[in-house]
Amino acid sequence: MGVAIAQSYPTKTITIIVPFPPGGTTDVLARAVAQKLGPALGQSVIVDNKPGAGATLGAGLAAKSAPDGYTLFMGAVHHTIAPSVYKTLPYSFEKDFAPITTVALVPNIMVVSETSPYKTVKDVVAAAKAKPDTLSYGSNGNGTAQHMIGTQFQILTGTEILHVPYKGSAPLATDLLGGQVTMSFDTITPVLPFIKEKKLRPLAVTTAKRSSTLPGVPTMKESGINMDIGTWFGLLAPAATPKDITAKLNIEIVKIIKSPEFQKQMFDIGAEPVGNTQAQMAKQISEETVKFGNLAKAAKLAIE
Secondary structure (H helix, E strand, O other): OHHHHHHHOOOOOEEEEEOOOOOOHHHHHHHHHHHHHHHHHOOOEEEEEOOOHHHHHHHHHHHOOOOOOOEEEEEEOHHHHHHHHEOOOOOOOOOOEEEEEEEEEEEEEEEEEOOOOOOOHHHHHHHHHHOOOOOEEEEOOOOOHHHHHHHHHHHHHOOOOEEEEOOOHHHHHHHHHOOOOOEEOOEHHHHHHHHHOOOEEEEEEOOOOOOOOOOOOOEOOOOOOOOOOEEEEEEEEEOOOOHHHHHHHHHHHHHHHHOHHHHHHHHHOOOEEOOOOHHHHHHHHHHHHHHHHHHHHHHOOOEO
């Protein structure tokens, strides 16, 4: 019975729910996969943006959708943070989703406007210590990786910086360029064009290794702050989706991720392609939920 389902699947359009507005990394990666997955499966694959509530609104909708392989979800590291930050969630990321594969890892990067007086991370720390709560950082919402990075940055540097949550990278970038917020810790992808146009100034990446796309930008560790957080993005399906369907999707999507064309596309946007097994992605989700739970507890981070 199961094999017959996988052989005949898909017979209609597949939708990938993205929990952010168009233009951010989650959206860009979902569209890159959809573009190649459609022809590979012989059906249309469309992206449906459902932003809000720190990426948990879209996750809730995806978790409750029919488990038939026709609704997929582009999740990210944010969803391993949310359980320890939000008092209540309408879903369990570990129990209500079946992992398919991690698409890519994207380093987060501390950026300021090119008109900003700050040239290094040390400049920012000195200014934040001199005037607590006068500097601000924008994020993609409460409980997202950027929020966690901003919180950890303050703990590690002993500073107090105002957090300004946005619904996504596009509105955040607008305010960052306009000087309404001092800095952001967004992923490289949405800010890369502005860095190249010399409108935003990169100060440091938050991962242990430098970005291969921006090799001239130091790491936080090189800037004297012991930090190693990046953002992964991956595809999942509702938990009760037949295993033969998620296995078929894993095979097809990993093929796409490993293709030279997709690899180059990822490098151009500052992403590092992954394409792992379903079990490896499940392990990653489980470990990171524990890790960020401990971080959130240490930071006393909670959202009603």
